[in-house]
Amino acid sequence: MKIEKNGSNTLIQTMINQGIEYIFGIPGAKIDQLFNDLKNYPDANKPKLIVARHEQNAAFMASGIGRLTGKPGVVLVTSVPGVSNLATGLITATSEGDPVIALGGQVPRNDISRLTHQSIPSRELLSEATKSSYEVEMADNISEVFISAYITATSPKAGASFISIPQDVLAAPVEKEAIKRFDLPDENAEATTASLNKVIEKIKNAKFPVILAGMRSSEQRVTDALHHLLSRFSIPVVETFQAAGILSHQYEHHYFGRVGLFRNQMGDTVLKQSDLVITIGYDPVEYEARNWNASGQREIINIDTVDPEITNEYQPSLIIKTDLANTINKLARLLPQGLKIKETSNQIIQKLRYQFDYEEPDFKFKNPDLLNPLQIIEALQEFADDSNIVTVDVGSHYIWMARYFRSYQPRQLLFSNGMQTLGVALPWAISAAILNPDKKIISVSGDGGFLFSAQELETAVRLQSNIIHLIWEDNAYDMVKFQEEIKYNQSSGVEFGPVDYVKYAQAFGAEGMRVNSQQELSEALRAADKIQGPVIIVIPVDYSANTQLKTSLIENTTN
Known part of the structure; x- marks a missing residue:
């Protein structure tokens, strides 16, 4: 079967080249050619189309793929109201670091600036809900635009990218070939030995160091590196909600709860006992520093792939921006043999551990006929x-x-x-x-x-x-x-x-x-x-x- 070389098929081939496996979406007149061409495309590696029942939910499904795999989920919808229904799903993905590429139909190019049927500024509408918002102006550029959206969606901090595709762009002829598979460069950088020696000195001098693990610590290779660190040095770990599960059964004794809502959890108590908080992949959107460092006096080391947001309550004394997994592994190797938390602090930890594991919360449930x-x-x-x-x-x-x-x-x-x-x-x-x-x-x-x-x-x-x-x-x-x-x-x-x-x-x-x-x-x-x-x-x-x-x-x- 001969494939017509148009904007629609070039976009499909670009997605195949990038290994996109699933597309979640709802069709409509401004985007139906892409649905039709996807059905007829002869390549067995083409993305599988999953029809959803609402565009917001399709965006959630795409973000679920993004969170679970680290690769962008793709959502495909028609023009307004299809595009406008994406907003909540995309802003959730962008806030919570889930890579998503959203494709939205648009009126033909010569109608975009007119007050015509379903003509709205889609690119501008979703620019605040995404990391980047594009509009394809020429069919020959559609492959380039998708790759740009892919790079933006997956680069730290991951999030959503939106592409507005005018209806006539899908049908327009294309001369250029679809861009071949583009792999992002391996993140192999690691912090310098000098900067990590500073971390070690601060740990040695601290009375009660604690790790606050955030959303970007939940990548498997970062979690493995954290386990390596814990095998060398016993230190309490507090998870944010999005870092849930980073400690395996083997390292469960390091777990001191999660923080993410209200200032009265076990994790808060541990953080407030600490004189040194080492944040790993922490994002303030998960739990603002004012909740656990209201005085702004607690010393903080920030290790992450992105620049921190500095506030009165979050002023790290040391910022290390680098690949998390390699840096934590290197820190583990540099730690001196036998490094331990001070005995007075260890006693506090053991008391907290007992409270955490054995003291039952005294909740007053009133209806014994219902499950609590x-x-x-x-x-x-x-x-x-x-x-x-x-x-x-x-x-x-x-x-x-x-x-x-x-x-x-x-x-x-x-x-x-x-x-x-x-x-x-x-x-x-x-x-x-x-x-x-x-x-x-x-x-x-x-x-x-x-x-x-x-x-x-x-x-x-x-x-x-x-x-x-x-x-x-x-x-x-x-x-x-x-x-x-x-x-x-x-x-x-x-x-x-x-x-x-x-x-x-x-x-x-x-x-x-x-x-x-x-x-x-x-x-x-x-x-x-x-x-x-x-x-x-x-x-x-x-x-x-x-x-x-x-x-x-x-x-x-x-x-």
Whole structure:
């Protein structure tokens, strides 16, 4: 079959050359030629098209690919409102460091500046939601523009790139060849020995050094390097939500909780005991320094691939901008044999360790007929193993999961903490299931967040995605509700009506279950594990102790 050499086919060949495997999208008149040419393209390596049910969710699916693989996920939509529906998904990806390339249809070039049907400045609209926003002006440049978007999306800090493609560009003839595979240069730089010796001197002089591991520490090679460092030097590690799982079972004794919301977690206590915080791949969008260094007096070493954002509360005494994995491995090699934290600090660590591992939180749950969050997490923790990727939506359940659910592999417990975007869990789970068809993916949402992207249950059924989705049901936007109650002694605008989610699941062709006890939940998880395709498990939840999440569950200091 002869391939017409036009803008559309050149773009497809460019994506093939770059190893793009999946495209998530919704068609429309301004972009339908690309959909049609993709269907007819004879190369078996062409990207697989996955039709979504909403553009925002398609963007979430693309960002799920980006987060899990480190390579850009691609989303393809038509002109307005297809393009405008991308905004939330793209700004979430950009904030949280997930590489995405968004392709949006546009009116023909001679209509762009006219007040004609569906003509809006798409490039300008999405420029604030992305790292870069392009508009293809000539079909001969379409391959170059895609490569530029690819480089921008994957370069630190990773994020989203948008390409506006006028309708007539897709059909226009192209003379130039599609750009061949372009591999980004290997990140092999490492910090100088002199700068790392400065780090070692600061560690030697510190009374209580702590590592704060952020989102960019969750790349597997960086996690491996961190394990190498911990094998040489025992130091407490605090994770951000997006760094969840960077410590394996072998190094679990270094784990002192996660930080990402409210100043009363175990991780906060450890950071506030510290006189030296070594941040690795930390991004302030995850948990601002004012939450753990309000006085601005704590010494900080910043090790990252990007320049830090300097604030009154975040003024590192040493900044090392370099490849994380190579630098941490080199630091581990340079550490003197037998280096240990001072004994007085070790006693504090052991006390905190005991509190963290053995002292049960005294939550006051009021309804014994409903499952409480800790019971749900206990059942889920017993069911899940290291092979299960767990995606978590935003809501009260997300706070409980972030604090109490353990994970031992990087990028297998996924949170939206930069933007705290509702609706991400199910689309992310679909992406995870595409990449891991032989594994069970666990997705967790509240009943509020679920309906932000619940139409993608049809997509999951169509793909036969092996997803177990848990809905924590309370008929309210409870994360807002309990914070309103703390601030105003009342809540407002947070309640909504009930939905029969079991029937909802069945209407889409999925399995639906409802449980009313911890034993029933455990049994439902085991049953769902044997079912091919998506399963919804509805869990009425007792959130009566949520206000305690905002109070000092553990000792809290002012700085």
